[in-house]
Amino acid sequence: MSRKYKVLVVDDSTAMRMLIKASLQDSEFDVVAEAGDGGEAVQSFKVSAPDLVLLDIVMPVMGGVEALGQIMAQDKNAVVIMVSSLGTEDAVREALKTGAKNFLQKPVEQESLLKILRNTVDLFMGR
Ligand SMILES: [Mg+2]
DSSP, X not given: OXXXXXXXXXOSOHHHHXXXXXXXXXXXXXXXXXXXXXXHHHHHHHHHOOSEEEEESSXXXXXHHHHHHHHXXXXXXXXXXXXXXXXXXXXXXXXXXXXOOEEEEXXXXXXXXXXXXXXXXXXXXXX
């Protein structure tokens, strides 16, 4: 692993953010920033300039799809993976149209999380 990828983790659940961070420990993915709602995510994206964003869909204040739109407006090459829960299929479809590169279904498991991150890197970032 020569390169580390900077990841911004966005979820309104602290427990989910902790789970994702723990799952990425000792991998080539480095969680450099966290946010608890869409507005924070947009700000944090500006400041932390991550290589990848894991973006929850259902959040208070500003949801993931709206945040995605603002992130893509900041950087059209942003690599964003939506983290979806049951019942958000329409939102996932809209997110993919808005520029999300991939999506991951909750519950988040380490194996599928790493797989989707690595696939996304391979497809969209080369390595
Ligand atoms: Mg949520």
